[in-house]
Amino acid sequence: NYNEARVIGEYFRDGTPVIMNLTDMDDADAKRLVDFGAGLVFGCHGSIERVTQKVFLLTPANVEITAEDKSRIAGTGVFNQS
Numbered sequence: 001n002y003n004e005a006r007v008i009g010e011y012f013r014d015g016t017p018v019i020m021n022l023t024d025m026d027d028a029d030a031k032r033l034v035d036f037g038a039g040l041v042f043g044c045h046g047s048i049e050r051v052t053q054k055v056f057l058l059t060p061a062n063v064e065i066t067a068e069d070k071s072r073i074a075g076t077g078v079f080n081q082s
Helices: 002-013 027-043 067-076
Strands: 018-021 047-052 055-059
Touching (some): 002 027
């Protein structure tokens, strides 16, 4: 939910890619969280990508996500960092 924005920001700021799965959120709250994520990646020089309709990947500037990783995220909604 939107109250988790702080946790998202802390992980991202620490250099961890974050997946925002907004499928269970109403459209108004989902839009607020996407706007927050867009501001976060802009301020920290990262990137944001839509993986599926309501799933977004926030990637810090110093992290590279491969096409294989993105495909896996889109298929399962889970990102394994190992």
